[in-house]
Amino acid sequence: MTTRPWSFSARRASSQDLTRLYQLGVSALVAWMLYVFYVPLLIDHLPRWVGAAVAPQPVSGEIVLVDITNDRSFTAISIAERQAEAVSLASKQGAQAIFIEGQFVQTDSGIEALGKSIAASDAPVTIGWSITYAAEENSSGIRVDRRASFPNVTEAIQADRVLPTRFRAFVDGSIEVGGRRYATFSSAIAGKGNAAVEVPIDYRYAIGTIPVHSLQDFRSGKVPPSWLRGKRVVIGASTGALDRTVLVPNEWNWVPSIFADIVSAETLRSGPPVEITNLTTFLLTLLLLYVATTLPRKARRRMYAVVSMLVVAIPLGVAPFGPVVGMGSAVTMLVVFFTMRYRTLARERAAGTERLSGLPNFHALEDDYAAATGRLVIAKVDNFEEILASLEPAQHSEFVQQIAKRLSVGSGQKIYTDTSGHFAWFEDLENAKSHVAGLLALTSAPLKVADRTLDFACSFGLLDCAIEKPRQAISATVVAADKAGTRPSRIAYVSEQDGYDANWQLSLLASLDEAISKEQIYLAFQPQVRLDDDTIVGVEALVRWRHPERGVISPSQFIPQIERAGRLKPLTAHTLRLAARASQKTAPANVRVSVNISATIIADDDFVNFVQENIRAGGGQPSAITIEITETARIPSIERAARNLQALQRIGYHVALDDFGTGEANLSLLVSLPCDEIKIDRSFVVLAQHSERARMVIAALARTAQLAGMRLVAEGIETDEDRNGLRELGCPIGQGYLLGKPQFLPQFLQMLEADRRQTAVKLTLY
DSSP: OOBOOOOHHHHTTOHHHHHHHHHHHHHHHHHHHHHTTTHHHHHTHHHHHHHHHHSOBOOOSSEEEEEOOOOGGGTTSOHHHHHHHHHHHHHHTTOSEEEEEOOSOTTOTTHHHHHHHHHHOSSOEEEEEOEEEOTTTSTTOEEEOOOOOOTTOEEEEOOOOOOTTSBOOEEESEEEETTEEEEEHHHHHHTOTTOOOEEEOOTTBOGGGSOEEEHHHHHTTOSOGGGGTTOEEEEEOSSTTSSOEEEEGGGTEEEEHHHHHHHHHHHHHHOOOOEEOHHHHHHHHHHHHHHHHTSOHHHHHHHHHHHHHHHHHHHHHHGGGSOEEOOHHHHHHHHHHHHHHHHHHHHHHHHTBOTTTOOBOHHHHHHHHTTOBSEEEEEEETTHHHHHHHSOHHHHHHHHHHHHHHHTTTTOOOOEEOSSSEEEEEEOHHHHHHHHHHHHHHTTSOEEETTEEEOOOEEEEEOOSOOOSHHHHHHHHHHHHHHHTTSTTOEEEGGGSOHHHHHHHHHHHHTHHHHHHTTOEEEEEEEEEETTTOOEEEEEEEEEEEETTTEEEOHHHHHHHHHHTTOHHHHHHHHHHHHHHHHHHHGGGTOEEEEEEETTSTTSTTHHHHHHHHHHHTTOOGGGEEEEEEOGGGOSOHHHHHHHHHHHHHHTOEEEEEEETSTTOSHHHHHHSOOSEEEEOHHHHHHHTTOHHHHHHHHHHHHHHHHHTOEEEEOOOOSHHHHHHHHHTTOOEEOSTTTOOOBOHHHHHHHHHHHHHHOSSOOOOO
16 A cells, blocks of 8 residues: 655645634634633633542541531530630630630620630641632732721631632642731641742541531530640631632532642642642643644544543552643633634534545545555546436436445545546555456446436546645646547556646646635627617626646636636635625626636525635625626525525625526426526527527526526627627627627726717616
């Protein structure tokens, strides 16, 4: 099997790479914007929860809680009175240090008793005040909510940052209030002073292992007198009656904030866990994703999977052992990035699907080329469009799918198709030669579609040489398949093509973007003239390519190649913008500009927006534009096409049906599609000179158009005999070399100005 080498330099600047990089940048920006709203920090809950659930640890037992929650035994005793009793008790039992929650009110009757107990205590006493907001206190608007004043008491601040979920992720060593730095209540309990630290709380410490006894336990003798000796005693409430509640992982519930204070103190005493910050994991993930975006598809997707797994697995995996790895910002970025990539890939898959059959198209073939193994093989179905024209539109899909199924016999390879009868796949060259030989016999057998039996034949082009660029490879193999149709063997190789013509076909698509940017692809304007008085009533914009080496190229030489390579939309967008620009000059004369659009794209879901965006980009107005539908035999869905055209009509565009009388451009299509204009094909005009039946059809069509309020235009008028005959048959408007050749816009505008001077009042059929 042959695999095309991957070149980073060749891939680095591709539009898809740039799209991925743009999406990565947007994802990073969104992740940090969401950080303001705590979204990444909420995600960081998860590993803390996992660590607490998988590996809970008991506390040291050096910090104990004396619960002063009210009960029936002393319902009349105030908070401060209960705290005074607890301080006396702890001091008598030899506590190392005492810590009080400053939760009482300023009018508490027990404040005096509490002050006396504190003054009499042998152990140092610290009281934790909450903070409140008052803009007049200092620039930050924060002040200490001091409920009373006690001499010889250390003051601390009972406040740590709490997320909207009431989860306290970090403990601060100190807080500055009013120009003074206070230790937090947690760091005071831990005996860490007022150091300016910020560390993650180790929630593996199980709340349920914190030693807690109530005042009633001490009064009843349930607790031995020595229980508090040498301990750091915290005096607070074990229910939410006195304070706010916080969310604690190992309890899976909200608990009084004093428990979070104690767990925070245990964390500070034992040494905080190792922390890898959100910023670190975010930047590392961003770097890895950047590297991934530059890799080929399979390697890129593998790396995406590995990065995603590591970002989630590492924080969860190390959490039971203590380290805290911030994953929130990285996960947020991944979610945003992969959502954007999913939407992009969905659009690419839609763009890479041939609507007629649902098979992958040549857009997808181009995307898959670099990663594919084997050589490219393309089969060309003879008389493809004629066969489609003979079938009902509902049968087109079945016909194409049957061909693809038959071509995949013996290889099982993925089959790609375009809209002009080319089918492609990848296969090892030696296998392909024998496989194609078998397919020649297989494709000569008729196909059965509904109740029809259809004969069809294929010719085959094989890419037997190395061509790195996908578009060149596809174009060269298409040319080989087309040439194979003229050979008895029905097989042709790319290496057999003549040098100059082959190089031209290979370079044509590669130079399309440059030709558009340099406006080498331009429009020629052919007037549409009222036959009874030679008044110009419209103009058709015809696309041309002035190549720097080959001169002016006819559309028939480059449009089929562009369409096969899936590049028709960029060309159509360019012609729409040029037509819109020209319509600014013709609109004052009430002359619409007709611009040709292939029927293969009018059923696309984004067709209406596609037209609107490009007309606006060219500065045009819908009222000055006619959308002229060509190649009607290849409309993938009549229903979707009709809806799109009706939407354009509502906006103000006119719709013309081109080449009426050929292929599927017949009365059936005229009924199915909304249109304002019918264009009689040149072949009908020529036939009318010799066929009475053709003249009858044109006369009937003229009457039908008049009754339906549609405009009828005859194309290809080259002689006075053509013109006079059509005018006698009731055809009001003509177009052709006799009436005006395709010309540059300035020449057409001069012609239009001369026409306006000749006629004082010009009436149009618009």
